Amino acid sequence: MTEQTDVVVIGAGLAGLVTARELGNRGHKVVVLEARDRLGGRLWTEDRLGRKLELGGNWLHWTQPHAWAEVTRYGLDVSRGPRSEETYWLAGDEVRRGNLDDFMALIDPGMTRLLEDTMKWLPRPDAPLTNGDLAEADQYNLQEMLDKLDLSVDERNANEAAWVGHFNAPLDQCAYVNALRWTAASSGHWHLMHEASAIYRLKDGNDTLANAIAEDADAEIRLNAPVTRVEHNNDGVTVTYGGGQQLQARKAVITLPVNILHKLDIQPALSEGKLAPSRERTASQGVKAWMRVGRRGTPGPIKPFFAYSAQDKPLSVIRTEFIGENDAVLVGFGADGNRIDVTDKAQVQAAVDVWRDDLEVLEVAGHKWGEDPYAEETWLIQRPGQLTKYHAAQQASEGALHFASGDIANLWAGFFDGAIESGLRAGRTVHAELKA
Ligand SMILES: Cc1cc2nc3c(=O)[nH]c(=O)nc-3n(C[C@H](O)[C@H](O)[C@H](O)COP(=O)(O)OP(=O)(O)OC[C@H]3O[C@@H](n4cnc5c(N)ncnc54)[C@H](O)[C@@H]3O)c2cc1C
Known part of the structure; x- marks a missing residue:
């Protein structure tokens, strides 16, 4: 006889783990099926380069209410990377050096003008479609909005590089509305947005959060259990996974990232509102690169720094995240996974040489998320039109199937916070349906 349960959750990333906790701890029998051999999904902490590194999601902030509630709930310690003592940026091919305030002053006019209408378009970032005219803004990509500002070459380079650091994609593919959403979630302040998205991290690694939720959840989590088929009707769901095992449940919660949702065999098929954005794909195709560097020639300490190049370089941003006696571990971001192999030391060295030929790349670490x-995909960055066309359909349940993912969240979509928000929502709605 086929195994029975109340709810199957597909995926043990943050969205799936939170969903499982909410339902399991309300008395429902929950089984989580996870394809990988580990928890966390796009949250992935590993001991590499002599440090605990986040190969996936990295930073969180107290302006992210769902994420911070978890930090408080599990008593997790928060720390930050070293404060930058110098900042490098490019003016054409010439390298400029100053402090972070100089760089911030350089990008401030562009950022301020680009984002001045943020709260008009998104008066309620927690309900992103509140302004019924948002489709008007959602037709533009970020590049064309930056071009309209007619910035000097220096300012333009600097603004573009900063946005690649945020958006991990070619800017002409990113919806302008992503920038509005991030800024609106930071109450309209771009400096705060910058801080919220890239400074504070969990001291002992983000896996402490995933593990804490999993331990707290009265649910059975099966790793190495890729789901291959989902058949559903109004009465329930049959899920096929692993080597052909089957599970029957009253409800299933699917937490797959947008880009792979259309590849899962679901019968009857999902609505076009879910399949179309998945086939179109998100814009998120960039890289995150980790590297341990030392001084070329004479060994010595490395001052904490930030460096911004231009959007067409393999890495547009790098910065120190950990400082050692004679080395430092840097993190970098680039717009396109086809331009650089983050596991190839020589390619990463060439990317660093753009700013600094005094640093030698000793070791690298990274994951090819696009493959x-x-x-x-990395973290959600939508293409123009995707938010206003698909958001409501992406969140909607279809019969016995429910959906949760950081990619379809309201407030901090594309962040840990969004994944948790979305898991909480799925947990609440599935519980209400099961009770009824
Ligand atoms: C490089 C990188 C940097 C990031 N930086 C930040 C950051 O600094 N701050 C921040 O807040 N966010 C960041 N993010 C985003 C954040 O990591 C994600 O938004 C969040 O972790 C998504 O959680 P999720 O549960 O929605 O999706 P996922 O974590 O992707 O979970 C989905 C799960 O489903 C599983 N799965 C897929 N297919 C199947 C199948 N067929 N059967 C069973 N299981 C399946 C996957 O293995 C995965 O475990 C970053 C992401 C990346 C990749």
């Missing part, structure tokens, strides 16, 4: 069959 990862269980993600095929």
